Amino acid sequence: xxxxxxxxxxxxxxxxxxxxxxxxxxxxxxxxxxxxxxxxxxxxxxxxxxxxxxxxxxxxxxxxxxxxxxxxxxxxxxxxxxxxxxxxxxxxxxxxxxxxxxxxxxxxxxxxxxxxxxxxxxxxxxxxxxxxxxxxxxxxxxxxxxxxxxxxxxxxxxxxxxxxxxxxxxxxxxxxxxxxxxxxxxxxxxxxxxxxxxxxxxxxxxxxxxxxxxxxxxxxxxxxxxxxxxxxxxxxxxxxxxxxxxxxxxxxxxxxxxxxxxxxxxxxxxxxxxxxxxxxxxxxxxxxxxxxxxxxxxxxxxxxxxxxxxxxxxxxxxxxxxxxxxxxxxxxxxxxxxxxxxx
Amino acid sequence: xxxxxxxxxxxxxxxxxxxxxxxxxxxxxxxxxxxxxxxxxxxxxxxxxxxxxxxxxxxxxxxxxxxxxxxxxxxxxxxxxxxxxxxxxxxxxxxxxxxxxxxxxxxxxxxxxxxxxxxxxxxxxxxxxxxxxxxxxxxxxxxxxxxxxxxxxxxxxxxxxxxxxxxxxxxxxxxxxxxxxxxxxxxxxxxxxxxxxxxxxxxxxxxxxxxxxxxxxxxxxxxxxxxxxxxxxxxxxxxxxxxxxxxxxxxxxxxxxxxxxxxxxxxxxxxxxxxxxxxxxxxxxxxxxxxxxxxxxxxxxxxxxxxxxxxxxxxxxxxxxxxxxxxxxxx
Numbered sequence: 001x002x003x004x005x006x007x008x009x010x011x012x013x014x015x016x017x018x019x020x021x022x023x024x025x026x027x028x029x030x031x032x033x034x035x036x037x038x039x040x041x042x043x044x045x046x047x048x049x050x051x052x053x054x055x056x057x058x059x060x061x062x063x064x065x066x067x068x069x070x071x072x073x074x075x076x077x078x079x080x081x082x083x084x085x086x087x088x089x090x091x092x093x094x095x096x097x098x099x100x101x102x103x104x105x106x107x108x109x110x111x112x113x114x115x116x117x118x119x120x121x122x123x124x125x126x127x128x129x130x131x132x133x134x135x136x137x138x139x140x141x142x143x144x145x146x147x148x149x150x151x152x153x154x155x156x157x158x159x160x161x162x163x164x165x166x167x168x169x170x171x172x173x174x175x176x177x178x179x180x181x182x183x184x185x186x187x188x189x190x191x192x193x194x195x196x197x198x199x200x201x202x203x204x205x206x207x208x209x210x211x212x213x214x215x216x217x218x219x220x221x222x223x224x225x226x227x228x229x230x231x232x233x234x235x236x237x238x239x240x241x242x243x244x245x246x247x248x249x250x251x252x253x254x255x256x257x258x259x260x261x262x263x264x265x266x267x268x269x270x271x272x273x274x275x276x277x278x279x280x281x282x283x284x285x286x287x288x289x290x291x292x293x294x295x296x297x298x299x300x301x302x303x304x305x306x307x308x309x310x311x312x313x314x315x316x317x318x319x320x321x322x323x324x325x326x327x328x329x330x331x332x333x334x335x336x337x338x339x340x341x342x343x
Numbered sequence: 344x345x346x347x348x349x350x351x352x353x354x355x356x357x358x359x360x361x362x363x364x365x366x367x368x369x370x371x372x373x374x375x376x377x378x379x380x381x382x383x384x385x386x387x388x389x390x391x392x393x394x395x396x397x398x399x400x401x402x403x404x405x406x407x408x409x410x411x412x413x414x415x416x417x418x419x420x421x422x423x424x425x426x427x428x429x430x431x432x433x434x435x436x437x438x439x440x441x442x443x444x445x446x447x448x449x450x451x452x453x454x455x456x457x458x459x460x461x462x463x464x465x466x467x468x469x470x471x472x473x474x475x476x477x478x479x480x481x482x483x484x485x486x487x488x489x490x491x492x493x494x495x496x497x498x499x500x501x502x503x504x505x506x507x508x509x510x511x512x513x514x515x516x517x518x519x520x521x522x523x524x525x526x527x528x529x530x531x532x533x534x535x536x537x538x539x540x541x542x543x544x545x546x547x548x549x550x551x552x553x554x555x556x557x558x559x560x561x562x563x564x565x566x567x568x569x570x571x572x573x574x575x576x577x578x579x580x581x582x583x584x585x586x587x588x589x590x591x592x593x594x595x596x597x598x599x600x601x602x603x604x605x606x607x608x609x610x611x612x613x614x615x616x617x618x619x620x621x622x623x624x625x626x627x628x629x630x631x632x633x634x635x636x637x638x639x640x641x642x643x644x645x646x647x648x649x650x651x652x653x654x655x656x657x658x659x660x661x662x663x664x665x666x667x668x669x670x671x672x673x674x
Contacts, residue, residue, distance in 0.1 A: 034483070060483070066513070071506035074472015075479055078413075078490075081461060082480035101503075105466055106473060114454035115445030116667035118461065150668050174670040 010161075010200040014187025016048040018160035018201045022167035023050070023087060025205065027057055030085060033171055034061040036072055037089030046091060047127045047183055069099035073124065077107050077176075080122035085171055090126040093142040093180060107176045108151030122177075123170045124152075129182035129229055129279055131327055132191060136315035139323070141228070144278075144285035146178045147256040153177040153210055154256040158185055158231040160199045162254055165208030173210060182229040182279070196232040213260035215267065219249035222340050223267040225290050226277035227253040230328050234277055237333045246341055256286060261293040265301070268294050272303035273340040277328045282310035307336040356629040359620060362404060362561045363630075366396040366617050368642050369420040372429055375646045376419070376436060376450075380596050385436045389450050390417040394591035397616035398523050399424040401564025402491055402586075405572050411459040411481070411490040413474040416451035417523075417590075418463055421493055427455045429649035439656035446659045447667065467528075468494060468501035471520075475507050478516040478581075489575050491519045497528030499545065500536055508583070512549045515580035519571050520546065522583065523558065525590045530602035546583035558588030559614040591615075 013021070027033045034057075035050055041064040044051040054062040065072040069090055076088035090096065096103065103124065110118045130139030147154045153175050157163040163181065170177035187197035216231055217238050224234045231252045238248035251267050253260065268274050274294060276287040287308040294301055309328040317323050350358055373391040380389045392399065399420035406412070406425075414421040422432055427443060435442030436450055444454050444463075452463040461477065464470035474492035481488045498504045499522075511518045524542055526533050533540050546553035552574060556567040564586060571582035589611040593600055600608075624630035 066506075066510065068506035068510060070503050071472050071475065071510045074469075074503075074507070075476035075510065078461075078473040078476015078478070079480040079483075080476070081473070082411075082477055084480045084483065086476075101466055101469060102472055106464070106469060110454075110462070111670065112667045113444060113448040113452040114456075114462070114667075115443070115447050116671070117444070117454050117456045119670055153669070174672065 008202040008204060008206070010202050012198055013160050013201040014198050015157070015160045015163045015181070016051070016186040016188065018164040019049060019167050019181065020051055020053065021201070022164040022206070023171070024053060024056060026168060026171045027061065032083060033085045033087065034063065035087045035089070036063045036065060036076055038065055038067055038091050040064060040089055045089065047181070047186055048188060049089060049125065049127070049181070069095055070102050073099050073102040074106060076122050076124070077102065077110070077120055080120045080176070081110065081118055085121050087123040087125060087171065090124065092138050093126045093128040094137050094140050096142060096145070104149040104151070108149055111175070112151060119174050120176045121174045123167075123179050124176060125179040125181070127183050128180045129184055130316045130323060131184055133318055133320055133323060135318045139316040141180070141182070141280040143180050143256055144280045146180075147286065151176070152257065154180065155210055155254065156180045156228045156256060157254060158228050158252050160187075160197070160201045161206065162208050162214070164201055165206045166210065166254065168205070168207045169210050172207070177210065180228070184229040185232065194232060196235065208254065211255045211258035211260060213263035214252045214254055215249065215263070216252040217248065217250040219247040219271070221247040221271055222273040222275060222337055223249045223251060223271045224275045224277055224333070224337065225251045225253065225264055225267070227256070227286070228279065230277045230279055233328065233330050233333055237330055237337060241334065241337060246337065246343070248337060259289065259293065261297070264290055264293045265297050268301050272301060274302060274306040275333070275336045275340055276306065276308050277333055278310040279328055280310060281313055282308060283313050285310065304340055304342070307340050309333055309336050356624065356627070359562065359624060360630065362400055362565070363617065363620050363624065364638055364642070365400040365424055366561060366620070367638060368429070368645065369396045369399060369423050370617060371639070371642050371646050372423060372432075372649075373419055375650065377592075377596070379436070379650070385450065386438070387449055387451075388595045390595055391592055392417050392420045392590060394611065394615065395523060395525060395558070395588045396420055397561035397564050398521070398558050398586045398588050401561045402519075402521055402568045404565045405569040406489070406491065409459070409486065409488045411461060411477045411488065412493070413461045413470040413477065413490065414463060414493045415470060415495060416463070416465040417495075418453055418493070419450070422453045422455070422460055425455070425458050425460045427453065427458060427460060429645055430652045431455070433649035434653040434656050437653040437656070438658065439653055440659040441652070441656040445667070468498035468503040470494060471498065471503055471507040474518055475511045475516050478511065478518045479514070482516060487576055489517050489519055489572050491521055493521045493523060495528065496522060496524040496526065496533050496542060497536070498522070499542060500528065508546060508549045508551070508581070511581040512551045515578070517575045518581040519568070519575060520581060520583040522546075522585050523588055524585050525588050527590075527594070527603065529594045530598070532602065543583065543585040546585070551581050551583055552579070553583035553585070555585040555587055558586035559616045559619060561616055561620055
């Protein structure tokens with residue numbers, strides 16, 4: 001039997017609207033889906049992650065909580081164990097410090113330590129990233145920390161369409177999925193304007209498989225493997241270098257767990273040059289893991305040493321100039337690409 | 344004469360014999376675990392609840408099949424009282440494939456979805472958030488069920504406890520907070536850790552019904568749990584019971600017990616919950632010496648069978664190590 005699908009209609013949406021649309025569609029489809037967090041109701045989410053949902057679904061399914069992250073994450077775990085599909089929002093990744101026990105000792109381990117008997121189909125969503133002078137406790141990415149701890153999937157969308165598709169997939173997944181959105185990709189009117197934060201999004205049902213990277217731009221000279229807001233920066237750099245004869249391929253990881261190592265290796269096999277761009281801390285993190293994905297498989301694929309552009313191992317500073325010095329922005333990405341190219 | 348829950352006298356005796364048998368099952372199971380630990384058949388840390396059996400049995404006695412239980416790392420008794428078979432629990436102690444958690448959990452992580460027994464949580468106060476979530480799910484689905492959360496007095500020192508009781512009270516979640524106050528958080532006496540040691544009083548400050556119970560008297564525990572569960576089922580919101588009990592043995596297996604007097608342990612042993620009920624039933628003529636011996640023999644045989652089954656059971660193959668980190672059936 002052949003099923004011919006009509007091409008899906010699209011419209012241009014911001015990432016935040018795309019994310020909200022996915023949540024709303026899944027809440028319509030499945031009564032066990034509900035949303036829980038701080039100021040997700042009347043406020044609509046500080047980063048517009050739930051705008052309009054309270055009006056549509058009411059306070060029984062869009063639930064404001066006290067500032068008790070440990071209690072309400074665990075509450076989500078308990079509800080998920082009972083077959084509900086909660087989406088639990090921690091306002092900032094930085095706040096993981098007050099509730100990490102529930103995340104990595106309970107959410108991520110119950111399935112394993114129960115010998116596969118107990119399932120935890122929940123989404124833990126949170127905002128990440130800096131660039132707007134919010135200081136050391138409100139600007140971190142920390143996705144590498146979640147990815148390091150076994151038992152949870154980790155997705156990090158960069159585009160409106162992927163934000164929708166990955167949210168849908170995360171809600172439907174029977175595993176705990178940590179869904180991290182960078183504030184800079186949401187298309188928020190009060191943030192630095194980012195033209196790539198508004199784009200075509202399929203109408204209706206849209207899923208993106210967890211664990212599949214996406215080639216955001218094809219190129220033949222050098223591979224930039226990156227994620228989240230840094231994808232946008234890498235695309236900007238690629239476009240600016242194209243007229244100078246440097247053809248950059250940009251791989252958007254989209255998921256950290258599972259990591260699409262095949263896609264990384266395939267791109268490097270083509271270009272022979274690797275630049276990893278990550279807004280998380282440099283050491284012991286995503287950037288080293290990406291390099292190891294290549295060297296574990298075949299170190300001879302690399303014609304030149306790989307370059308890693310990440311946040312040096314310092315807390316994120318407040319002052320604009322200092323903050324921009326630590327973030328992986330255009331200038332640093334371009335320098336790394338040029339170093340890899342020997343130009 | 345203590346009569347439980349308005350039963351007819353004969354039924355009451357039968358019922359209390361059942362309670363006694365459950366306590367004896369837990370006691371003999373755990374005493375065997377201690378022996379097996381010394382023989383290196385059981386590994387890791389082993390936390391037995393010998394002396395605290397009345398709490399597990401009295402609370403579980405009032406639960407329905409659909410109710411949920413969340414427990415701590417000292418949970419063998421809760422699991423057995425909840426109806427988990429000695430076979431599945433003992434096999435888990437052995438780390439065998441037939442264990443309730445397929446050897447991945449061990450003594451501190453017993454689970455049984457069918458009985459809604461959700462661990463086996465080895466972080467102090469770590470089970471409380473899970474419990475209020477189970478209760479929220481039940482409430483959202485309008486099920487008339489109750490979630491019982493067992494935890495120790497040590498949990499009062501964790502912020503997690505206060506967050507969860509507040510939230511449960513705020514949203515009137517159907518949870519019974521069953522605090523096993525055995526006076527020690529590991530080796531730290533309660534007065535050395537808590538500025539106010541009246542735990543029921545502190546729980547009541549969240550606006551919930553809370554009261555202390557003699558945790559060595561299984562009938563008193565059952566009556567209190569029954570009252571609390573009725574109230575919760577009727578939509579009265581969460582309740583808190585401070586079940587005053589005592590563990591007769593070390594915190595874990597190797598513990599020199601330098602933190603408490605031998606005389607204190609001896610005093611509490613005089614209130615052994617199994618002895619108390621045995622004497623009471625014997626005095627009433629409801630339990631003969633022969634019946635008592637027969638009960639012990641039957642339970643011993645049940646433990647023997649569980650040990651034999653665990654000995655014979657296969658190990659989970661190491662090649663399957665990565666199974667159950669993530670689910671195998673994708674949604």
